[in-house]
Amino acid sequence: MRQKIHLLATHRFQFTRQFGSFLTSTNLQTLCSNSHLNYALTYMAKLGLEMNFQEYDTIxxxxxxxxxVRGGQRVHAHVIKTQYQPTLYLGTRLLVFYNKCDCLYDARKVFDEMPERNVVAWTAMMSAYSKRGYGCEALDLFVKMLRSGIDPNEYTFATVLTCCTRVPGLDYGKQVHSLIVKNSFESHLYVGCSLLDMYAKAGGINEARFIFEELPERDVVSWTAIISGYAQLGLDEDALELFRRLLREGMDSNYVTYASVLTxxxxxxxxxxxxxxxSHVLRSELPFYVVLENSLIDMYTKCGQLTYARRIFDNMSERTVISWNTMLVGYSKHGMAREVAKLFQLMRKENQVKPDKVTFLAILSGCSHGEMESKGLEIFDEMISGKDGVVPDIEHYGCVVDxxxxxxxxxxxxxxxxxMPLEPNAAIWGSLLGACLVxxxxxxxxxxxxxxxDIEPENPGNYVILSNLFACRGRWxxxxxxxxxxxxxxxxxDPGKSWIEIGQILHTFQxxxxxxxxxVEVYDKMKELLVKLKEYGYSPDLSRVLYDVDDEQKEKILLGHSEKLALAFGLISSPQGKPIRIIKxxxxxxxxxSFAKVVSQVCEREVFMRDKNRFHHIINGVCSCGDYW
Incomplete structure (x- = not known):
């Protein structure tokens, strides 16, 4: 005990000798700036009642x-012990401190105990809730602030709008928008970008576009918000047109912009x-953030370029679970079940990132599309046993049914x-119905x-598949x-649609x-193709036309399928030998x-076709799916 007291006394003596001359707030600032926070806190204890606002604020x-966290708590405790009455500013700084340190409960306690609050304090507390996903609490505070007579500023509005970004919050967002107009903040760039982002994320893309066009000036944030809004809603052509416009206007892009465009x-x-x-990303010399690399991997896998996707994946300095999942899903969509299994084994071996539910969905889907049901069932049994700590949910059961x-x-x-221990949903019954048709x-x-x-009477696909199933048996x-x-x-x-990109122009066929x-040229090419393909043994599969008409009419219907039209257009519009890429x-x-397989032989073209569920890479009459999709 005496030894401990001696050591403590020695420490205090050394501190006093080294820092005893620092008796002003300026010198306290020097202690903090030199990363001597512990000494500064000890100095605070030594000063006791002599601490003033500037010194509290500095520490x-x-x-x-x-x-x-511990240091800030000591400052807060010192304020309480010395019965120092903190100014409004210092109280707000305490609130900000707890918010920054993820101590939401303590932040709210400080807020509730403040004798007076200004707009900064209200906004800081709302921001704390908003950033942690407690949108309702933030909106509730906003209403209380308005009732207390405090006028919101641009930062308050921007914070509140982040709580209205989901579809259910759109009505609240519109009310906040009305207040923004009433308070003449609609022309403020910061508020305008937040409004734009809110409408885009809540599905109000037309309102978002109107705000975007009305902004007095646009920065990279506003451009990114509107492009991202279109991309997230699947309005891909509109998103790409906006990106072209961004380039024409000479605006620089950031990594979030590029990630949105790649979507x-x-x-x-x-x-x-x-x-x-x-190439734009490489020329701009932007740091390769994980989110951007993940977007590049996703783009290349969905365009059929798995080699490029894997190259990016292998060269990543850091991989998140999203990186692994994106690569796994890419292999899965291409029916490369063995590559899925190998990559999952590597993920377990590296043990840097734990697999999540999406990981197992990708693996089970890959096994489903790659004729590896035994491996898939083995993986599912491991999930049931809790080996990886992921409990299967309805989507995983759906993969097993599929x-x-x-x-x-x-x-x-x-x-x-x-x-099943869970009630089967529409997706599970849909998988079973599709299998019954095949x-x-x-x-x-x-x-x-x-x-x-019964479950989803508004879904046209269910009626169509059931109708087709009856038609196969002649039950007209x-x-x-x-x-x-x-x-x-x-x-x-839903009408069948196919898209093909020729010279950076996207052509749509129904x-x-x-x-x-x-x-006219497309149909002429189709007739020419049909003659050649029949010489190679192609015969239209008339059983796939599920109408009670004669064979000649059935053949005509088959020739009008959108993917065939897109394929014929690709042949007449692109140079000989260039791969043809179609999406349906x-x-x-x-x-x-079958038609595309024979075309790849006769015309000596690689054909890439991506449909709703799978990717088909056809070379010389052989498809990557192994005719199993």
């Missing part, structure tokens, strides 16, 4: 800078534009659904189809009954298209898949 600012490129598989954006269905084990999939199991398909119509009365039900419920089938400017909004039909 507290250093605690905020270093996020030193749009991924959506329509615009590979040529994606390469150019990657896996069994694709493997032709429709009865086993049906039994699996019956034994494997012509009308009995189970009829059960699944009617369950789907049942087909007419389903179509009458669709008319009764005012449900319309089934039976007559509107494209070169549609629905699943590629069996006949169009």
């Amino acid at each position: 507290l600012n250093e605690c905020i800078k270093q996020k030193c 749009a490129v991924s959506g329509i598989a615009a590979y040529e534009m994606g390469k150019q954006i990657h 896996m069994l269905g694709r493997a032709g084990q429709v009865e086993k999939a049906f039994e699996f659904i019956k034994q 494997h012509s199991n009308v009995e189970i398909g009829e059960v699944a189809g009617h369950r789907l119509i 009365d049942d087909v007419r009954s389903i179509r009458s039900l669709m008319e009764e419920k005012a449900v319309a089938k 089934a039976g298209d007559q509107l494209h400017p070169q549609i 909004n629905l699943r590629v039909c069996v006949d169009c898949h």
